[in-house]
Amino acid sequence: MTAIKLENVYYAYEADEGEKPVNAVDGVSLEVEEGSFVAVVGHNGSGKSTLARLFNGLLLPDSGSVTVFGMDTKDEKQIYSIRSSVGMVFQNPDNQMVASVVEDDIAFGPENLGLPRDEIIRRVDRALEQVGMSEYRKSTPFRMSGGQKQRLAIAGVLAIRPKVIVLDESTAMLDPKGRREVMDVIHALNKEEKMTVIHITHYMEEVQEAERVIVMDGGKIAVDDTPRAVFARGEQLKKYKISPPAVTLMADALADCGADIARDIATEEELEDAICRLLCKD
Amino acid sequence: MPIVVQGLSFSYSKGTPFEKKALDNVSLTINDGEFVGIMGHTGSGKSTFIQHLNGLIKVQEGSVEVNGIRLTNAKRPKPDYKKLRATLGMVFQYPEYQLFDDTVIKDVSFGPKNMGYKKEEAEAMAREALRLVGLDPDEVGAKAPFELSGGQKRRVAIAGVIVMKPKILVLDEPTAGLDPYGKEQILNLILRLKKECSPTVIVISHDMDEITRYANRLIIFGDGKVAFDVPMTELFKHGSELEELGLETPSAVRMANALKARGVDLGEGIVNMDTFTAAVLEKLRQKGEKVEDFNGIDWFGEKNKENAPLSDGVFGEGV
Numbered sequence: 256m257t258a259i260k261l262e263n264v265y266y267a268y269e270a271d272e273g274e275k276p277v278n279a280v281d282g283v284s285l286e287v288e289e290g291s292f293v294a295v296v297g298h299n300g301s302g303k304s305t306l307a308r309l310f311n312g313l314l315l316p317d318s319g320s321v322t323v324f325g326m327d328t329k330d331e332k333q334i335y336s337i338r339s340s341v342g343m344v345f346q347n348p349d350n351q352m353v354a355s356v357v358e359d360d361i362a363f364g365p366e367n368l369g370l371p372r373d374e375i376i377r378r379v380d381r382a383l384e385q386v387g388m389s390e391y392r393k394s395t396p397f398r399m400s401g402g403q404k405q406r407l408a409i410a411g412v413l414a415i416r417p418k419v420i421v422l423d424e425s426t427a428m429l430d431p432k433g434r435r436e437v438m439d440v441i442h443a444l445n446k447e448e449k450m451t452v453i454h455i456t457h458y459m460e461e462v463q464e465a466e467r468v469i470v471m472d473g474g475k476i477a478v479d480d481t482p483r484a485v486f487a488r489g490e491q492l493k494k495y496k497i498s499p500p501a502v503t504l505m506a507d508a509l510a511d512c513g514a515d516i517a518r519d520i521a522t523e524e525e526l527e528d529a530i531c532r533l534l535c536k537d
Numbered sequence: 538m539p540i541v542v543q544g545l546s547f548s549y550s551k552g553t554p555f556e557k558k559a560l561d562n563v564s565l566t567i568n569d570g571e572f573v574g575i576m577g578h579t580g581s582g583k584s585t586f587i588q589h590l591n592g593l594i595k596v597q598e599g600s601v602e603v604n605g606i607r608l609t610n611a612k613r614p615k616p617d618y619k620k621l622r623a624t625l626g627m628v629f630q631y632p633e634y635q636l637f638d639d640t641v642i643k644d645v646s647f648g649p650k651n652m653g654y655k656k657e658e659a660e661a662m663a664r665e666a667l668r669l670v671g672l673d674p675d676e677v678g679a680k681a682p683f684e685l686s687g688g689q690k691r692r693v694a695i696a697g698v699i700v701m702k703p704k705i706l707v708l709d710e711p712t713a714g715l716d717p718y719g720k721e722q723i724l725n726l727i728l729r730l731k732k733e734c735s736p737t738v739i740v741i742s743h744d745m746d747e748i749t750r751y752a753n754r755l756i757i758f759g760d761g762k763v764a765f766d767v768p769m770t771e772l773f774k775h776g777s778e779l780e781e782l783g784l785e786t787p788s789a790v791r792m793a794n795a796l797k798a799r800g801v802d803l804g805e806g807i808v809n810m811d812t813f814t815a816a817v818l819e820k821l822r823q824k825g826e827k828v829e830d831f832n833g834i835d836w837f838g839e840k841n842k843e844n845a846p847l848s849d850g851v852f853g854e855g856v
Binding site: 346400401432433505508511513526527 | 578579580686687688713714715716717718719721743744745746783784785788789791792795796799800801810813814817818820821824826827828829830831834836837838
């Protein structure tokens with residue numbers, strides 16, 4: 256089933272007086288299949304965050320349509336179900352905390368939905384379990400690491416029980432350990448709970464773990480393919496100001512210098528094997 | 538003149554039940570002209586350490602000496618903080634959040650004006666600083682900082698620090714939150730500033746693959762202590778220690794070790810993608826394979842621009 260469908264979507268932010276508005280999203284058509292793991296990349300200003308905000312009606316298209324499980328985001332009557340279907344996690348963990356105790360923070364969403372107390376408690380328990388933070392339910396988020404805070408922000412979204420989770424550079428402000436924690440959580444949600452994940456990131460190592468990559472450039476979809484196929488495009492990526500992960504860069508450099516090594520190498524093991532094939536023989 | 542730190546210890550909330558030791562008897566020397574990378578997980582003491590260097594945190598125990606200016610816990614003689622901060626420039630994380638004035642030129646000239654320079658002098662210094670970070674003062678000088686793109690804002694914030702021509706430049710995670718191209722540009726900007734303005738550079742980073750490409754010495758903090766301090770070329774000897782400290786081994790080091798276990802010894806000194814690639818090509822050459830010369834990985838072609846005058850077009854969008 257299609258989770259999110261965009262048909263010929265255009266969106267421009269309001270321009271200053273006397274200036275012409277520029278389309279931040281410029282004629283995008285796209286379908287995201289339920290249960291898939293999609294990475295969205297592109298340099299800053301390429302339109303990827305705008306795209307994310309169109310997914311759950313935070314922004315409405317100037318023209319074209321965005322439908323979420325068949326519901327049009329322009330339909331005001333549906334906006335609550337749309338927002339409960341597509342949860343968003345943003346970049347700065349500190350901006351997403353609303354309460355000084357973890358369980359209150361997670362309960363904020365379901366409380367707003369007007370759910371009965373028992374159900375709220377069940378959801379808070381479950382959400383904390385899903386992000387591996389049950390032992391922190393009575394703690395305060397303010398003394399936590401960035402990775403822990405971001406997992407709480409995810410838990411806060413999970414308590415709404417969305418079918419799709421959109422992460423808008425949610426790993427950008429974290430250290431490598433915090434990034435790993437968040438990636439592990441969203442991969443588990445995708446694999447074990449079949450949740451649809453749309454992950455916007457600048458980290459190419461994270462992109463490699465997705466099933467599908469959408470490269471944005473100038474508000475348009477420049478490439479839409481598997482990570483391996485995208486990173487093997489070499490020169491073309493430079494145009495979109497994207498660089499492949501370190502292993503692919505090394506494979507590419509070796510190939511440039513005449514070594515018999517494929518350019519679409521995606522993991523350290525593959526590069527080791529390729530080098531071993533040339534050097535291990537005797 | 539170097540930075541000499543001796544027996545530096547520091548506790549937050551000292552004398553309260555929340556007392557937490559952040560630095561524990563740290564001693565080290567950083568010489569002129571070094572490019573030092575500082576790493577360590579959150580809470581390891583690295584930020585507390587650099588905040589000591591320009592007197593943002595008062596010394597509790599031990600001493601810090603920067604270009605002859607000595608900081609201790611003694612009340613007198615009072616250190617010359619003005620001189621210290623003109624000597625050692627500090628660029629914090631997300632420095633663009635600290636822009637405050639209504640025009641770029643006023644913001645960048647704030648430092649020199651505070652140091653007692655006349656308005657015209659201060660603005661001339663600001664214009665030069667803007668040029669150094671790759672911005673055209675005529676184009677951006679009169680603009681409000683919020684009109685600029687994120688990457689431009691970060692460069693304006695850096696200009697506000699280097700405007701005093703500090704001999705030492707300290708940057709706390711200068712590439713955080715930038716896209717890959719923006720990162721590459723800021724790193725090359727730092728190399729350029731090192732060459733033209735601030736010969737000693739200290740960078741805090743979380744990105745092992747990045748820091749190994751630029752710094753020539755790595756200091757790792759753990760539990761308030763210097764866990765180890767090595768020339769970058771010897772990093773490969775410390776893989777297991779890195780992992781104990783919760784840090785990733787650079788992928789080049791990991792692969793070199795894996796290949797060694799499979800019988801391909803690429804030799805010593807592999808720390809980053811460039812040294813790894815060069816070592817593999819050298820092995821191939823020794824085997825009699827024809828391979829071309831390798832000049833380092835420069836995906837965006839930014840390195841060659843290092844010496845070229847930076848026009849506004851060179852820097853694209855950043856943040």
